[in-house]
Amino acid sequence: xxxxxDLVITEALEGASTAAVAVRVRDLTVTFPTPDGPLxxxxxxxxxxxxxxxxxxxxxxxxxxxTLALTLLNAVPAPGHVAAGEVRVDGxxxxxxxxxxxxxxxxxxxxxxxxQASQNSxxxxxxxxxxxxxxxxxHGVRDRRALLHRARQLMDKMGMDAARxxxxxxxxLSGGMRQRVGIVFALVLNxxxxxxxxxxxxxxxxxxxxxxxxxxxxxxxxxxTTLIISHDVGVIGDLADRMAVMYAGRIVxxxxxxSVLADPxxxxxxxxxTAMPRISGDIxxxxxxxxxxxxxxxxxxxGCVFRPRCPLATDDCAxxxxxxxxxxxxxxxxxxxxxxxxxxxxx
Amino acid sequence: xxxxxxxxAKLIAGIVMIWVVASATFFLVLxxxxxxxxxxxxxDILHGMTPExxxxxxxxxxxxxxxxxxxxxxxxxxxxxxxFDLGQSIAQEGTxxxxxxxxxxxxxxxxxxxxxxxxxxxxxxxxxxxxxKRSGLLGDSxxxxxxxxNGLPTFVxxxxxxxxxxxxxxxxxxxxxxxxxYDPGWNAGYIGSIVTHxxxxxxxxxxxxxxxxxxxxxxxxxxxxxxxxILAAELRGLRPLTVARYITRNAMLPLFTILAIALxxxxxxxxxxxxxxxxxxxxxxxxSSITTKDFPVLDGAFLLIxxxxxxxxxxxxxxxxxxxxxxxxx
Amino acid sequence: xxxxxxxxxxxxxxxxxxxxQRTARRWALLVNxxxxxxxxxxLVVFALLAIVGPYLYPANLPINPKNIYAPPSPAHLxxxxxxxxxxxxxxxxxxxxxxxxxxLAALITVVIGTTAGLAAGYYPGLAGSAxxxxxxxxxxxxxxxxxxxxxxxxxxxxxxxxxxxLGVFGWGGIARAVRAQTLSLRERGFVEAARxxxxxxxxxxxxxxxxxVAPYIGMNLMLQLTGFIYVEVGLFxxxxxxxxxxxxxxxLNNAVFQANAxxxxxxxxxxxxxxxxILLITIALVTLxxxxxxxxxxxxxxxx
Numbered sequence: 001x002x003x004x005x006d007l008v009i010t011e012a013l014e015g016a017s018t019a020a021v022a023v024r025v026r027d028l029t030v031t032f033p034t035p036d037g038p039l040x041x042x043x044x045x046x047x048x049x050x051x052x053x054x055x056x057x058x059x060x061x062x063x064x065x066x067t068l069a070l071t072l073l074n075a076v077p078a079p080g081h082v083a084a085g086e087v088r089v090d091g092x093x094x095x096x097x098x099x100x101x102x103x104x105x106x107x108x109x110x111x112x113x114x115x116q117a118s119q120n121s122x123x124x125x126x127x128x129x130x131x132x133x134x135x136x137x138x139h140g141v142r143d144r145r146a147l148l149h150r151a152r153q154l155m156d157k158m159g160m161d162a163a164r165x166x167x168x169x170x171x172x173l174s175g176g177m178r179q180r181v182g183i184v185f186a187l188v189l190n191x192x193x194x195x196x197x198x199x200x201x202x203x204x205x206x207x208x209x210x211x212x213x214x215x216x217x218x219x220x221x222x223x224x225t226t227l228i229i230s231h232d233v234g235v236i237g238d239l240a241d242r243m244a245v246m247y248a249g250r251i252v253x254x255x256x257x258x259s260v261l262a263d264p265x266x267x268x269x270x271x272x273x274t275a276m277p278r279i280s281g282d283i284x285x286x287x288x289x290x291x292x293x294x295x296x297x298x299x300x301x302x303g304c305v306f307r308p309r310c311p312l313a314t315d316d317c318a319x320x321x322x323x324x325x326x327x328x329x330x331x332x333x334x335x336x337x338x339x340x341x342x343x344x345x346x347x
Numbered sequence: 348x349x350x351x352x353x354x355x356a357k358l359i360a361g362i363v364m365i366w367v368v369a370s371a372t373f374f375l376v377l378x379x380x381x382x383x384x385x386x387x388x389x390x391d392i393l394h395g396m397t398p399e400x401x402x403x404x405x406x407x408x409x410x411x412x413x414x415x416x417x418x419x420x421x422x423x424x425x426x427x428x429x430x431f432d433l434g435q436s437i438a439q440e441g442t443x444x445x446x447x448x449x450x451x452x453x454x455x456x457x458x459x460x461x462x463x464x465x466x467x468x469x470x471x472x473x474x475x476x477x478x479x480k481r482s483g484l485l486g487d488s489x490x491x492x493x494x495x496x497n498g499l500p501t502f503v504x505x506x507x508x509x510x511x512x513x514x515x516x517x518x519x520x521x522x523x524x525x526x527x528x529y530d531p532g533w534n535a536g537y538i539g540s541i542v543t544h545x546x547x548x549x550x551x552x553x554x555x556x557x558x559x560x561x562x563x564x565x566x567x568x569x570x571x572x573x574x575x576x577i578l579a580a581e582l583r584g585l586r587p588l589t590v591a592r593y594i595t596r597n598a599m600l601p602l603f604t605i606l607a608i609a610l611x612x613x614x615x616x617x618x619x620x621x622x623x624x625x626x627x628x629x630x631x632x633x634x635s636s637i638t639t640k641d642f643p644v645l646d647g648a649f650l651l652i653x654x655x656x657x658x659x660x661x662x663x664x665x666x667x668x669x670x671x672x673x674x675x676x677x
Numbered sequence: 678x679x680x681x682x683x684x685x686x687x688x689x690x691x692x693x694x695x696x697x698q699r700t701a702r703r704w705a706l707l708v709n710x711x712x713x714x715x716x717x718x719x720l721v722v723f724a725l726l727a728i729v730g731p732y733l734y735p736a737n738l739p740i741n742p743k744n745i746y747a748p749p750s751p752a753h754l755x756x757x758x759x760x761x762x763x764x765x766x767x768x769x770x771x772x773x774x775x776x777x778x779x780x781l782a783a784l785i786t787v788v789i790g791t792t793a794g795l796a797a798g799y800y801p802g803l804a805g806s807a808x809x810x811x812x813x814x815x816x817x818x819x820x821x822x823x824x825x826x827x828x829x830x831x832x833x834x835x836x837x838x839x840x841x842x843l844g845v846f847g848w849g850g851i852a853r854a855v856r857a858q859t860l861s862l863r864e865r866g867f868v869e870a871a872r873x874x875x876x877x878x879x880x881x882x883x884x885x886x887x888x889x890v891a892p893y894i895g896m897n898l899m900l901q902l903t904g905f906i907y908v909e910v911g912l913f914x915x916x917x918x919x920x921x922x923x924x925x926x927x928x929l930n931n932a933v934f935q936a937n938a939x940x941x942x943x944x945x946x947x948x949x950x951x952x953x954x955i956l957l958i959t960i961a962l963v964t965l966x967x968x969x970x971x972x973x974x975x976x977x978x979x980x981x
Contacts, residue, residue, distance in 0.1 A: 073582055108584035121579035123593050124673055138586040169672045185583060364814055491712075491964070498900070498959040500907035502914055503952055506933060510948070607817060615821035622915060623933070633822060634915060637829055649826050653818060660817050 020052035020223045021090040021192040023072070028085030030067055030076055032296060039296045041067045041080065043249040049193070051090070054219055054226040056240030056257065058233055058272070060293040064249040065229045066116065069197050072227070073107055074098065089193060109139050112186030114179075116197040121182050122170040128181060129166035132188065139189055147188065154184045157221075158214050176207030180214060187218065194219070194226045200235055212239055233272060237261055245269050248294050248305040255327070255335030265325075265337040267310045304340070312341040354665055361661030368653045372646050373424050444647035448632065452651065454524060455621070455628030458545055459613045462552025469553070470560025471602070475595075477561065478568035490565060497558025501616035505551045505623040512547055519547050522625035548624045555616045556609045563605050567598040603667050607660040614652045713968050716961035723958060727776040730769040738762040738770070749946050756946035758931065767923055768950050774924040778839045779905040783898055785844025790851030791894060795882050797852070798859025809856065816849030821908060828917040839918075843905050851897050858890050892969070899966040903959050910955065925951035 025047040031038040041064045049055045059065040070076055072087055074095050087095040092106050107113070115121040123131055129148070136147040148166070155162040158180045165173065165181060173181065179199060186194055199215065200208040216239060219226045230236055236243050237257060244254040245268065253266040264270045268289075277286035291309040299305050303318040310317070317340055325343040327335040337343075470493075477489035496504075513521045520526065524544050529537040571577065571594050580590050617630035625631070629648050636645040708714040740762050747757045755764035797808040823846060827833075833842040862868055863886070871881045912918045913926025916934070920927050932948040 075578070075582055077578075104584045104586070106584070107582055113579075113582045115575065115579055115582075120575040123576050123580070123597070125596055125671065126593075134585060134589050135583055138584060138589055171673050182579075360810070364817070367814070368818075490967075491960075494963040494967070495956075495960050498903035498907075498963050500911055500955060502911055502929070503955060506929070506948070506952065611817060611819040614819040618821055618825065618915065619911060633825055634917075637825065637917065642829075645826060645829070649822055652822050656817060656819055 021225050022051040023049035023090075023193055023225060023227075024088045025049075025068075025072070026086050026088070028068070028071060028087065029083045030064075030071055030080055031083045032080040034297055036297060038083070039299070040083070040249050041296060042071065045085070045246075045249070045251055047244055047251060047254070049225050049227055050242065051225050052223060053241040054216075054228060054239055056236030056243040057227065057229045057246055058231065058236050058243060059229075059246035060231055062248075062293050062295055063246045065246050066197055068246070069113075069195055069227070069229050071096075072195060073111055073113055074103055075107075091192075105139065108135065108186075108191065109189045110191055110193065112189075112191035112194045114182045114186045114194070114196040114199060116201065119175060119178055119202055120170070121185075122178070124170050127167055127169055128173075132166070132185070135185065135188070141189070151184055151188050154187060154218075155180070157217065158183070159210070174207075175203055176210060179203060179207070179211050183211075183214065183218065187222065187224075190222075192222075192224060194224045195229075196226070197229045198231070199228065200230070200232065208235075215239060233261075233276060245272070248299045250305060250321075250338070252306065252339070253335075253337040255337075259335060265327075265335070265342050266306075266339050267312050267342070268306050269337075271309075271311075304338075312339075314341060316340055350668060353668055357661060357664045361657055361664070364657050364661075365654055368657070369425065369428055369650065370421070372650055373421060444643045447644055448629070448647045448651050451627055451629050451632045451648070454626060455614075455617050455630060456655070458548050458626070458628070459552050459610075459617060461545075461549045463556060463609060463613060465549070466553040466555075466557040467560055470557045471564045474561040474564025475568055475598075477565040478572065481565070481569060489561065493558045493561035493565070495558070496554060497562060499558075500619075501551070501555045501612075502619040502623065504554050505616075505620045508547050508551050508554075509623050520544050522623075524626050544626075548620050548626055551620045551624075552613060552616065555620075556612055559605055559609055559612065560602070563601055564598065567601045568594065571597045600667075600671055603663050603670070606663050607656070610659045611656050614656060712964055716964040716968075719957050719961040720965070723772060723776060723954075726769050726772040728773070730772055734766050734770055738766050755950050758928070758947050764947050764950055767928055768925070768954060771924040771928060771951070772954070774836060774922050775906060775910060775926070778836050778843070778909050779902050781837070781840035782843035782847065782905045782909075783901045785840060786848040786851055786901055787894060787898060789844065790848035791855050791887075791890070793848065793852040794855025795859055795886065795890070798856040799863060799878060799882055799886065801860065801863075805856075808852075812849050812852045812856075815846060816853065818846070820846045821911065824908065824912060825915075825917050828912065832919060834918045834920075839909055839912075843908055847901065847905065847908075850901070851894060854893050854897055855890050858893055859886055862886050862889055896966050896969050899962045899969065903962050906955060906958065910951070925954060 025045060028042055028045045029040050030042040031040045043064075045064075045068060047055075047057075047068075057065050057068070067076065067080065071082060072095065074082075074087075076082060082096055086097070089095055089106075089111070092098070092110055095103070095106065095111075098106060122128065126134075132147065132151055133144060136144060141147050151166070152162040155165055160177060160180060165177065170178065179202075183194075183196075183199075196215065200211055203211060212235065215226070215228070218224070228236065228239055240257045242255065243257045243260055244251050245260070245266065246252070247268050253260060253264065253269045260269065261273065264273055271289040275286060275288050277283050289309060290311075294300075294305070294308075300307060303320060304310070304313070304322050307313045307317045322338045322340045322343070324336045324338050325346075327337075473489055473493070477486045477493070480486040481490070509522075512518045520543060522544075524541065525531075525537065526540040526544070529540050531537055574597070577590065577594060580593055585593075614630075617628060618633060619630070620626065621628045621630035622634055629652055632648045633645060633652075636642070636648065708717055741757070745757060747753060749756045753763045753765065755768065758764055758767060793808050793812060797805040797812070799805075824842060827842065831838075831842075833839050868881060868885055871885055910924070910926035910929065913920075913924060914929045914933070916930055928947065928951045932951075
């Protein structure tokens, strides 16, 4: 666990604390230019990653979840850009306001990112070990042996043959191994925030289970603040302490995972859960959501964005976007959702 | 061990290709109007040689004896080929073709190699710029310029160069490889003359392949820039210089494949360039031997060109797995 | 995932309109910059010249031995040649051979290359490897020296023969590109599904793979055209193929080797005219090849 090697690396990173770190996203809007003008892929999103907790973000493809994840590292792909909002991380400040050199140092060392396509997240021409050393060199780590030692520790914990993996090229590793190597690269410099974008999508079921276990273990042992993004509600339900549901660039519901899954408030969340067939019970009970997920140009410009597919939609929903209804405001227990109809039903 | 098997396979493929080309040339000569070999033999007999003498003379000239069973002719031909005997010239009676071809060879190869080197360095640099600046005017102009040069026939380039720089502005000598004023040897005058006579042809060679390097580099860099691992490297906070190195190494790979094509282009182009600039290389040799109907020389030059290209191809093929670890697998 | 409900007539209308707009936008790519519009114009003009040109002039152009290599003048816009014939007329009548031969050769290479590429890509085993060996071989041989040697035993000066000679040695590039594309398409979902349904290979190739390969063929075609113009003009320029009908290569040959146009300033127009025509066509084809690339590859498009 924590040993000599960790202390050395910690010192090299100028005394980063080992306490859990909070991430606060406030009113974030990211737009992309289209023939019809700039349109938001992420619209006014506010989200808090509680320190030491695993937060899950669920959404269909095109919901903006990957864009949101990239924005946390200020890496929105051109031609998109951040139109408004901030991303505050304890110990760093507003990521979006960092100068280029500071941003580069924060990435990897303070904020760890594990790719959606971890299948190809390494340079195909260099062995894993050499790329690890490149990583260390780029972040000013002077003790190479300590770095490798820490990497080996992480790999052992994940059940990999460290010596073999370090000497291998990317194409010699299986999908599950590449995913795990991605996690190692994200954590080897003692980052406290871990963002995983679709960590299990490209894997078979057995590897999925293994990787989820590893994420859980690693999160606990290193006191991380983790964000997992997935379109698979099952994965989120399994791992996350809190979950947020994203649709068309907005967060439509958020709360403790067990609570949201047991009693979903937003029609979209309800639809998602109803659409999942269960292993036991009547398979005909599963019903898909009508319509198709919107793309950037087909999102309604006025009123609730879910209206075209919502079974509860009324005329009031067309006027303006529904505000957040907060159910209770006590830290990890609070829930919020954005729907006129459900809010009306509750009162 | 798998690597060794792969290399051996490529080597064998190269040898097979050379054999195929040599055989094709053999059958080509048989097919030539009036079967020059037979004609030569008949002529020798007319000149008073005995049939046996005539046969031997023709054999020496063409590498095989006509009117013998095909298999024997073929075998004889291949046997002589293995001894680097390409027969004898018709136009220059008795001179071994190998001799003629060998003296022309360096004039083509040295110039072509210099041209390729210059165009490689220039083309790759411009290609990288075109890739990095691809959403602006600079990138667009470079790309268009590269594409146009690529599509321009070599003789257009050669003619324009010749016309502009020897006639309109008399900056360079009007053809030839060296001024006859100087004595051959390692003296300043001779070397200087060779250089001044070589400048324009080298530029012509360089321009002929510049487009290919530029465009391939640009598209390769653009494709690598979009690769996941580059984004991953940036998200992990790798230094810009390290990322640049990652991009370069990966983008260089396709350039190997077009090295072979570039060489093919170059030898094709040598025919025009040497014709326009009156340069005594293999290209000019081919043309003159067609005019004088000196078929052994034509074959010899042709064979040499093809073999040079195949050898270069095979070398590039062999080197590729050494550079790209992904290929070593199978 | 989500079930598709039946479309209403209004939705159908909207969908149709949108797809028509999209197609219109794509075709607009061919002319959306002044450079591209100009390129289209250039190609149209030359195509017209090729088709209609020879009918505009008598079969034997009038010669005027007293007016050889005259500079441009109102009577002869581009000057005259070694016999006093009008250069402009020579250019116009010479266009047909050059462009038709290139077009025919390109057609031949597309047919051979696409067939070889599809076969090699779809049946990658022993058959595919064999085809690729042949393709690599054809690709590696420097085409021009081969054609030179070929010219000694076969005079392919006529239009069709020239096209065949060029086509037979030029299909390597297309075969390679088509094969690469076929290989990657083969692994995609819809092809696997078709195979799973038991559809015969030939059918799959025609209906699933071919339409997706078409864009690459289209682009390659344009670039091949420049290459073929190069080779055939070159062959005539060197005198490797004897004079059959008037064409630009013959004009260049006369200019450089007969008139010594490169060493003296006379006959400048005669020398430059075919060169500039080739230059214009090359630029036009290259520009449009880029446009075709964007047409099928929306990622390359920029929001202009």
